[in-house]
Amino acid sequence: MRRNGDRPLVMGVLNVTPDSFSDGGRFAVLDAALAQARRMIDAGADLIDIGGESTRPGATPVEEDVELERVLPVIAAIRQIGDIPLSIDTLKPAVARAAVRAGAAMWNDVSGLTASPDSLPTAAALGCPVVVMHMKGRPATMQDDPRYDDPVREVFSDLEARANAAIAAGVAPDKIWLDPGIGFGKRLEHNLALMAALDRLKVLGFPVLLGVSRKRTVMAIDPTAVDPRDRLGGSLAMALFGAAKGVDAIRVHDVRETVQALKVWAALGEAAKTAEVRASQGYEV
Ligand code: HH2
DSSP states (O other): OOEETTEEEEEEEEEOOSOOTTTTTTTOSHHHHHHHHHHHHHTTOSEEEEESSOOSTTOOOOOHHHHHHHHHHHHHHHHHHOOOOEEEEOSOHHHHHHHHHHTOOEEEETTSSOSSTTHHHHHHHHOSOEEEEOOSSOTTTTTSSOOOSSHHHHHHHHHHHHHHHHHHTTOOGGGEEEEOOTTSSOOHHHHHHHHHTHHHHHTTSSOBEEEOTTOHHHHHHOTTOOSGGGOHHHHHHHHHHHHHTTOSEEEESOHHHHHHHHHHHHHHHHHHHHHHHHHHTTOOO
């Protein structure tokens, strides 16, 4: 599963946590989580990413049993209502294993398979697609004072090294996705440089996932957007920019709005191509 026709896949975010930065606490109860999953499916999500531990800046880690109690019932309940592919957003190999047994089809690891010595062997044993994301530091302290000499070179070469480590550990190359980790140990200028270079990340040959939805980067550009729910405009701008750079999937909270924006963007791109062909054939435009 790479793109949805001529547009990136849309991965809906379902955080079953009390403390996620934009939707914490809203979907912590099973019924509410299931209702939100249904809304995302109806709105055109291509896959749903379920997380039971917040990775927002300053977040405190949760115990494995707590995380399992949060995510497993939600995975089981969504499996009952349809076959939309699910991914598990976790740093913990044991949570990834249990989630895949319960029906998840992808592991989204924001540590890029570095959080545990068991991460690489688990990814190899699971055999499912795995998102290798770049993070500098750990959520608790990553935004304290992140520094890079050349963020694009450093982040991309780190991701390439992590992909090679995964392959050496037995992960099939065609199961690896890369994600630049917007906002994970990065300031505004780092995030913007990475966004501008997304097409170069694609050159490594792996599908690229982009997570920009409601992030602080939007507030850094528009300081009025203090409440994460006021960052839809900026999130859509970043999603469309990523789509134009060729990313394969976009991780979002606002599925309906993002699917609509991407559909319109794709239709306009098609119309622009037709106009170009007609112009090259000598038709008046
Ligand atoms: N961002 C968040 C969480 N997981 N996974 C990937 N691959 N890429 C991302 O950019 C990414 C991610 C942070 O967003 P959210 O899940 O809404 O918040 P929280 O971590 O507070 O639950």
